[in-house]
Amino acid sequence: xxxxxxxxxxxxxxxxxxxxxxCNFSDSVNNLQWFHQxxxxxxxxxxxxxxxxxxxxxxxxxTVATERYSLLYISSSQTTDSGVYFCxxxxxxxxxxxxxxxxxxxxxHP
Amino acid sequence: xxxxxxxxxxxxxxxGQNVTLSCEQNLNHDAMYWYRQDPGQGLRLIYYxxxxxxxxxxxxxxxxxxxxxxxxxxxxxxTSAQKNPTAFYLCAxxxxxxxxxxxxxxxxxxxx
Numbered sequence: 001x002x003x004x005x006x007x008x009x010x011x012x013x014x015x016x017x018x019x020x021x022x023c024n025f026s027d028s029v030n031n032l033q034w035f036h037q038x039x040x041x042x043x044x045x046x047x048x049x050x051x052x053x054x055x056x057x058x059x060x061x062x063t064v065a066t067e068r069y070s071l072l073y074i075s076s077s078q079t080t081d082s083g084v085y086f087c088x089x090x091x092x093x094x095x096x097x098x099x100x101x102x103x104x105x106x107x108x109h110p
Numbered sequence: 111x112x113x114x115x116x117x118x119x120x121x122x123x124x125x126g127q128n129v130t131l132s133c134e135q136n137l138n139h140d141a142m143y144w145y146r147q148d149p150g151q152g153l154r155l156i157y158y159x160x161x162x163x164x165x166x167x168x169x170x171x172x173x174x175x176x177x178x179x180x181x182x183x184x185x186x187x188x189t190s191a192q193k194n195p196t197a198f199y200l201c202a203x204x205x206x207x208x209x210x211x212x213x214x215x216x217x218x219x220x221x222x
Contacts, residue, residue: 033211041147041198043213086152088211096141096160097168098211102152 002027002091006101013077013108021072021104023087030090032063033098034072037084046072046085077108113137114214116201121219123195131186131217133201140206142184146170147198147216156199159184160206188219195221 003026013019023032034046047054047061049070054061058077063070074081084105088098114135123129135142141160145153155168159178173192178184184203188195198218204211 031210035213041200041216041218043200043202045210045212048210096206097155097158100153 002029002089002099004087004089004099004101006085006087006104008104009102011104011106013106015077015079015108015110017077017108018073018075019077019106021074021085021087021106023070023072023089023101025068025070025087025089027068028092029065029068030092032070032090033088034061034070035086035088036081037086037103039083043086074106077106079108079110082106082108114201114203114212116199116214116217118217119215121217123219123221125221126190127221128190129188129195129219129221131188131199131201131219133184133186133214134182135184135201135203135212135214136182137203137212138181139203139209139212140181141204141209142178143202143204143211144168144174144176144184144186145200145202147200153200156186188221195219 005024007022031050035043049063051065058075060073084103086103087101117132143158144156157176159165175187200216201214
């Protein structure tokens, strides 16, 4: 099956810093999602982005499907950005089952 | 408001007992999923259902069972055959096909 690798596995920032999280995948995909898991465990949808670039406030994401990667940018980080960021992809071919990466754990210090 | 609800939020059981976790959605989604998450780990797929009265095993289905009698509901039973049932369980739904997936708040199950 498709492999999904996220980097870095852990990230520690000071409030106000910028960061880039990466998601590499091993095969062509029908869709790609970014989630933020907050400290209470809830997974929050950030972006549904099979290709192209999207922005939502301080967050933006870019997926380059032909090169099999996606990037999540966090600008001017806040303590509320802390948590785990997951990338999930759905491989082309009709399985319709998302495959999750292992996540990037982000801690933002005040 | 549209969304996915899971109940209860916390559940405690004695070893050897079966337990059923509830998942309900009012998003009119065809597909529903159950995932297990262990501390510091990613999500692993237990079961999924693309349509009412049909479901398939995921990567770690042993010791679990599901039913999909209604579009809105996809309950998960953790049986006594599951060797390490203590975990965080997440339910999700999506439109059929390559649709955006949405998650419920999760149930933390502790078995002692």
